[in-house]
Amino acid sequence: MTAENAEQVGQFERWVRAGASVVAPATAVSAVLFYFGYVSARAQYEYFGIDVDTVGLGTQDYVMRSPQPLLAPLLVLTMLGIGVPALLSATRTRVAGNPRRARRLARACSAAGTVLACAGALLLLTYVQWQGWKLYALVTPLLTGVGAGVVAYARRVRALVRTRTPKERRPLLSGHSSDVLVVVVMAISVFWTTATVAQWSGRGLAMRQARELDRLPSVILDTRERLFLRSPGIDERVLEESPGQTFRYRYRNLRLLIHGNNRMFLVPYRWSASDSTLVVELDGSVRVQFQFQNQRP
Structure with missing residues (x-):
């Protein structure tokens, strides 16, 4: 293979990698939009006694229906994306020079987050008793997700002030493993909450249609x-x-x-x-x- 051919092959491979880096996220976003659009449409037409699968809507139809149910969750996530870094910056400024205050804050946040997460887990375990509660599908993931987020914040406070000492007992899970678990729990909670909002949005749209x-x-x-x-x-x-x-x-x-x-x-x-x-x-x-x-x- 000549140097010119090798250069062309290398350039082609770079184009393929660049295309894959774009196509994969685009496919994932399309799949998410399709899912929430489907959930909303299904709830909407169930109100009129129709199984949405019998209508014959296509992928593009569901994607086009997704912005309405996703508007509120996206606004909330955007505000959190702005507020969380600001909160961490303020925390770093206020407690970096006072380890004792940081330790108290971390313990309080860790306890509150654990209580919230355990409340969400309890609702999951007692689904049979609570399945008739209208707010179950919203309260359960919110409690679990917020609890996991508060626990993650407590861990971040501890990391900022470096309160751990060599004499402390090592946790059962490494810091990296527990962080991954917290992120997974938060992601699942966000997905569940958004699906519930999409379902309620579809039902609300159907009821508004029924009035008009x-x-x-x-x-x-x-x-x-x-x-x-x-x-x-x-x-x-x-x-x-x-x-x-x-x-x-x-x-x-x-x-x-x-x-x-x-x-x-x-x-x-x-x-x-x-x-x-x-x-x-x-x-x-x-x-x-x-x-x-x-x-x-």
């Missing part, structure tokens, strides 16, 4: 057979027979909730406890008309 069903696209549906719809408020009329006319029934006061996989999911124009979602296959067996909005241009 009349704002969804209005649909007139013609069918060949009677549908025997039980949702109140839907107008059913029998069409007059005429040569070549194959559609016999017309339904009004329907709204388009979502369309996917060559199917329409229709709901009544007004919410009721006895409402149901109508699934219509667009295979030529029905005739669909979309109405203009009742607003003069």
Whole structure:
């Protein structure tokens, strides 16, 4: 192999490594966005009695739905990213010259963090008793994550003032191992909390939609057979027979909730406890008309 060829191969390898360093994080971010978008969409359409997997949404659809449920968690994490370094800087300034105060602060934070983390672990172990609590999926990861974070802060305070002496008993786990465990617990807690927020966001979006069903696209549906719809408020009329006319029934006061996989999911124009979602296959067996909005241009 000539020097020129070797140089070209080396340059190609560098390009591959650089591309891999970009593609891998991008893939991970896309996977996270897809997951939280899916969780939100699933909770949203469950409210209307629909399994979101039957809608046929694609990866891009779920990714596009992820910003809304992720907005609040990202703002909180951003504020923590700003506040934690500032807190550590203030701690370094105030306790670096007073080891006794730092020791008391570290013990207090360690005790408080342990109590919080143990409370979260207790909720995990008693899931059967607490599963009916509406706030369980939010309080449990928050207690565990905040507890782990406070413990990590206590360890950082000890490291800043170097309070450990050679005569101290060595911990069961090395400092590096325990730090890794704390980070893992915090990461899992953040993921769980964000998933809960995404689920609540989807359910909240569904309830807001249910209050404003009349704002969804209005649909007139013609069918060949009677549908025997039980949702109140839907107008059913029998069409007059005429040569070549194959559609016999017309339904009004329907709204388009979502369309996917060559199917329409229709709901009544007004919410009721006895409402149901109508699934219509667009295979030529029905005739669909979309109405203009009742607003003069």
